[in-house]
Amino acid sequence: MRRSLFAVLLAACVDTGQEPVSFAMRVAGTAPAAPAPALNGWEITLDSARLAFGPLYLCPGFQAGSLCDTARAEWVDSAVVDVLDPATYDAGTVEGSTGPVRSWMFDYGVVSLLTQQQPVALAAAQRLDGNSLRLSGSARKGGRELPFALDVRIQQVVEGGASIVRKSDTDTFSHDLAVGDTALTVRFDARPWLRDVDFDALVEMGTCASVARPKVCAGDLELSCSDTGVELSQRSCTAERLVCLRGLGCTDRVRFQAGSQGDQAVRNALTGGTRPAFEWTTQGDVP
Amino acid sequence: MTKSLGFKAAALVLSLGLTACGGPGVGKLTVLLESEDTITSGLQAGAAVENIKDGWKADYSKFIVAIGDIEVFLSTNKAIHTHADDVFVVDLKTVPASGLPLWNLNDLQAGSWDFNYATPGAADGATKHESVTQADFDAMKAADATYLIAGTLTKADGRSCPPASLAMPGAKTSTGMNAAGVACYTNTSVAFSFTVGAETTYGPCEVDEMPGFSITRDATQTVTATLHGDHLFFNGFPEGAEGGVTRLAQWLADCDLNLDGTVTKAELEAITPSMLSELDTRYQLGGSPITPVDNMWTYVRAQLKTQGHMNGEGECPIDGTPHMH
Numbered sequence: 001m002r003r004s005l006f007a008v009l010l011a012a013c014v015d016t017g018q019e020p021v022s023f024a025m026r027v028a029g030t031a032p033a034a035p036a037p038a039l040n041g042w043e044i045t046l047d048s049a050r051l052a053f054g055p056l057y058l059c060p061g062f063q064a065g066s067l068c069d070t071a072r073a074e075w076v077d078s079a080v081v082d083v084l085d086p087a088t089y090d091a092g093t094v095e096g097s098t099g100p101v102r103s104w105m106f107d108y109g110v111v112s113l114l115t116q117q118q119p120v121a122l123a124a125a126q127r128l129d130g131n132s133l134r135l136s137g138s139a140r141k142g143g144r145e146l147p148f149a150l151d152v153r154i155q156q157v158v159e160g161g162a163s164i165v166r167k168s169d170t171d172t173f174s175h176d177l178a179v180g181d182t183a184l185t186v187r188f189d190a191r192p193w194l195r196d197v198d199f200d201a202l203v204e205m206g207t208c209a210s211v212a213r214p215k216v217c218a219g220d221l222e223l224s225c226s227d228t229g230v231e232l233s234q235r236s237c238t239a240e241r242l243v244c245l246r247g248l249g250c251t252d253r254v255r256f257q258a259g260s261q262g263d264q265a266v267r268n269a270l271t272g273g274t275r276p277a278f279e280w281t282t283q284g285d286v287p
Numbered sequence: 288m289t290k291s292l293g294f295k296a297a298a299l300v301l302s303l304g305l306t307a308c309g310g311p312g313v314g315k316l317t318v319l320l321e322s323e324d325t326i327t328s329g330l331q332a333g334a335a336v337e338n339i340k341d342g343w344k345a346d347y348s349k350f351i352v353a354i355g356d357i358e359v360f361l362s363t364n365k366a367i368h369t370h371a372d373d374v375f376v377v378d379l380k381t382v383p384a385s386g387l388p389l390w391n392l393n394d395l396q397a398g399s400w401d402f403n404y405a406t407p408g409a410a411d412g413a414t415k416h417e418s419v420t421q422a423d424f425d426a427m428k429a430a431d432a433t434y435l436i437a438g439t440l441t442k443a444d445g446r447s448c449p450p451a452s453l454a455m456p457g458a459k460t461s462t463g464m465n466a467a468g469v470a471c472y473t474n475t476s477v478a479f480s481f482t483v484g485a486e487t488t489y490g491p492c493e494v495d496e497m498p499g500f501s502i503t504r505d506a507t508q509t510v511t512a513t514l515h516g517d518h519l520f521f522n523g524f525p526e527g528a529e530g531g532v533t534r535l536a537q538w539l540a541d542c543d544l545n546l547d548g549t550v551t552k553a554e555l556e557a558i559t560p561s562m563l564s565e566l567d568t569r570y571q572l573g574g575s576p577i578t579p580v581d582n583m584w585t586y587v588r589a590q591l592k593t594q595g596h597m598n599g600e601g602e603c604p605i606d607g608t609p610h611m612h
Contacts, residue, residue: 062607065574066527069496102607158523158531158571166526168578169592169606192579196561198452259568261467265561272560272572272580 018097024183024281025075025091027053029083029190036191038139042199046084046137049190052109052124054078056186057163058096058177064105064166066159072096073177078109078124083190094184100176104278105163106186108132108270112156112164119155133270135190139199139254144220146199146243147253152266164271171275183281192274196265202254204246207231217244311397312504318357318371318404319386319511321599322379326350326516330534332442339520343445343536347438349480350379350516351423353413356405357390357512358490361398362499369395376409376427378418379514386511401499402597403490404512406433430482434591437480440536447474447543450562455545467564469541477540479550485591487576487605494601513596524574524593527602538565542583555584576605 035043055076059068073096079089109125109132121130128134132154139146156164167173206216208225216223222235222244237243237250245251256262329346330339339345355374361367371390407413408431415424427435446462448471449455461470489512491498500510520534541563542550559582560566572580577589595603 061604063526063604066525067602067604156571157569158521158533159525159527159574160531162526162574164571165573169576170578196559198562200452259467261561261564264567267568268560268566268572268580272575272578274579 018099019179021073021094021096021098021177021179021181023094023181025056025077025079025094026088026183026185027079027081027091028088028185028187029081029085030187031084031086032191035140036194038194039196039198040141040200042139042141042197044137044139044191044194044197046135046190048134048136049083049193050128050134051081051083051188051190052078052122052128052132053081053186053188054091054106054109054122054124055111055163056094056104056106058094058101058175059103059105060100062102064103065162068103068105072099072101078107078122080124080127081188083188086187088183088185096177098177098179100174102174103167104173105166107156107163107165108154110153110155110164112160112162114161121153125153133266135193135266136253137194139194139197141199144203144243146202146245148256148262149253150256150262150266152263152270153258154267154270165275167275173278175278175280178282180283181280182283182285185279185281187277187279189274189276193266193269194262196269197256197262198265199254201261202245213247215247215249217246217249220244222249313394313396314502314504315507316359316392316395316400316500316502317388317507317509318390318392319388319509320354320375320377320379320382321386321511321513322350322382323513323515323517324384326379326514327382327384329438330517330520330536337517337534339534339536341535341537343440343442343540345438345440345520345536347380347436347516349423349435349437351419351427351435352377352379352406352514353409353427353433354404354406354512354514355390355413356407356488357392358403359392359395359499360401360403360491361396362401363398365401367396374405374407374409374411374413375416376413376419376424377416378423379516381418386509395502397502397504399499399501401491402510403488403492403603404595405486405488406514406595407486408433408484426482431484432482433485433487434481434483436483436591438478440477440479440540442475442540445473445475445477445540446471447477447540447546448472448537448564449541449544449546450558450564453544453557453562457545459546465564467567469564472546474540474543474546474548476548477543477550478548479539481552481587483588483591485588487592487595488607489595489597489603489605490607492597492601492603494598511598513599513601515594515596518590518594519587521590522569523571524576524589526574533569535565535569538563538583541565552584555587556582558583560586 057071079091409427410431
């Protein structure tokens with residue numbers, strides 16, 4: 001009787017209902033099948049898209065963020081994702097415990113810590129010179145081509161100590177973490193990121209008389225203008241394998257500056273836009 | 288030894304039995320509706336934490352909400368729950384500072400309880416409160432709206448700088464440009480009136496990380512469902528403390544595309560966040576409860592979904608707990 005009672009008590013003491021889990025964190029991109037649409041009929045072809053991702057937290061409640069005091073599972077590292085490559089790459093290990101996870105939150109390589117005055121760039125962002133995203137590609141419309149490059153650093157400015165992106169009500173996410181889980185793949189797709197960039201605003205068909213600037217673009221012709229609006233000279237940007245950008249004249253590519261419309265469009269897409277896909281792999285899944 | 292053990296065991300059982308017969312008892316809950324003073328008194332321009340920092344003042348003439356669907360669960364046994372189904376359409380502008388008692392729950396077992404409520408659409412069984420006109424109530428029912436909000440932004444030197452690709456200034460002359468090079472026009476008073484669907488469930492709510500409320504035997508406890516009125520002017524979607532938030536209103540003034548002094552739903556729907564130069568790096572969209580934030584009407588709906596709290600500043604997870612009836 002006493003031995004049986006002891007065994008029951010012992011079993012009750014060790015059975016917490018939760019078991020530790022550990023599975024692979026993987027990252028992947030999406031190969032674009034065709035140029036992606038942007039505003040006003042422009043089409044985007046990306047040459048390179050490298051994203052700093054992490055850390056990632058999986059939360060038991062429906063809402064992550066400050067209401068997720070204790071994550072059920074976490075990957076506290078960071079990784080650079082080639083967003084144009086659909087292959088999966090190991091990025092480390094997710095550690096946690098069994099049970100349901102109904103929400104998530106993550107950063108783009110730059111974390112806000114309550115112990116630090118300024119957000120901190122993790123290793124992945126450091127590999128991108130402190131940025132969260134480094135993009136390059138071309139925008140095309142009606143025979144015109146605009147090469148572009150963009151560096152974006154995405155960091156917390158509102159909620160100190162909180163991850164910058166968290167699951168919304170309209171995102172679908174639910175999983176029961178189990179010992180049989182072998183991997184979580186987070187897959188990004190860059191195609192929507194430049195959808196709201198206004199490339200029309202970067203070009204112009206002007207004249208010195210109509211635009212009060214020292215340099216005016218008439219398509220791909222750079223016009224040098226006097227203070228009185230008289231055209232002084234012309235330069236074919238195309239002949240020099242350059243493009244003519246409003247306000248700049250001939251240049252090799254669009255370089256979106258921090259605070260520009262293009263920079264803000266990409267920033268909004270990464271924070272308030274379409275979420276990455278979360279793909280679970282468990283024991284017995286066909287590799 | 289055996290006889291002593293048996294007597295002690297019997298005494299224990301007897302004392303437990305006597306306690307069980309008395310039971311924990313029951314009490315009552317009164318739920319009040321509370322308006323933050325940003326609704327009743329508006330938001331001032333200024334440098335204080337809760338002021339609008341870009342010089343605009345905001346006043347509401349109506350702030351009507353459909354609210355109710357109270358649901359409470361015994362914290363230690365979720366199978367024990369009860370609810371008050373009434374949904375009222377109330378003008379929060381008229382709610383007294385002490386709160387408006389609208390729901391009562393009786394015979395709640397003494398103990399800790401989780402608190403949940405909702406701001407549903409007005410179409411299905413809502414009751415008009417005396418603070419709401421029949422016309423407004425009918426409009427909300429027809430639209431199955433959660434909110435009917437009307438107000439005005441004012442600023443002595445106010446101006447609107449609508450996105451160039453959408454602006455319809457007509458005969459108006461630009462008075463200059465903003466920092467992003469967008470043409471601006473004098474606009475010292477900008478009105479808005481939104482009938483909005485933003486159905487949301489709130490809860491289980493907590494105050495300072497203490498969940499719900501406690502019921503004491505033979506006593507009546509009070510909790511408040513508090514709605515804030517400044518989230519439209521937040522520069523993000525903070526989930527916890529709102530101390531890091533900056534309140535700004537220029538973005539709304541910039542949505543007056545035809546510069547007629549009124550911002551409409553159609554104008555907001557036409558504008559993506561990236562078109563608004565004012566929505567710059569000060570803003571954070573990553574916590575939006577609706578994604579993608581594809582236009583400024585979605586942005587408005589998303590901000591309105593975050594307004595429900597408990598007992599003032601208590602936090603309530605949104606859209607997490609399905610209501611059980």
